[in-house]
Amino acid sequence: MEEYSKVLDRLQAQCSKREYCSSDVFKKAMKAFEGNRELSGKILQALLDDKFVDDLRYASAYAREKAKLTGWGPAKITYTLVGKGIPRDVVSKALEEVDQGEAERKMRSVLQAKVKTLVGDPQIKFKLLKFALTRGYEYDQVAPAVEELLKEIDLNNNIDS
Numbered sequence: 001m002e003e004y005s006k007v008l009d010r011l012q013a014q015c016s017k018r019e020y021c022s023s024d025v026f027k028k029a030m031k032a033f034e035g036n037r038e039l040s041g042k043i044l045q046a047l048l049d050d051k052f053v054d055d056l057r058y059a060s061a062y063a064r065e066k067a068k069l070t071g072w073g074p075a076k077i078t079y080t081l082v083g084k085g086i087p088r089d090v091v092s093k094a095l096e097e098v099d100q101g102e103a104e105r106k107m108r109s110v111l112q113a114k115v116k117t118l119v120g121d122p123q124i125k126f127k128l129l130k131f132a133l134t135r136g137y138e139y140d141q142v143a144p145a146v147e148e149l150l151k152e153i154d155l156n157n158n159i160d161s
Helices: 002-017 022-032 037-049 055-070 074-083 088-096 100-118 124-134 139-160
Strands: none
Touching (some): 002 022, 022 037, 055 074, 055 100, 100 124, 100 139
């Protein structure tokens, strides 16, 4: 049981410094216990019971960070979190905590940066749409923003001429 206590203490220390999801902690425990699923499960349950690990808290922090700093859309955030084993209902709750106005501004700024690299490209609209969709934004959200950007470019080109 000494090994159990050491692993639990180490994981508690790690979880108190930053957020981890259940699957990440379980993997760490599995590595520490050389594949012992029973001990790893006990460690995870202890961390969940003591609130060192909370998938909603993790997913919320992850969603806010990716939306604000990285410029990811909800589809990409969802895909990544579900890939970590977080249930879709938890992911949905986490996405509700993302400031939609801030996320919209970030999407537009990411598109504005990308459009500068595509000026003069005959496929600019297609490439902007594709870029935004791979960032995890929905088409209905992206299409009007792309149209607006293209109008701005056209207006600037006509003013410069």
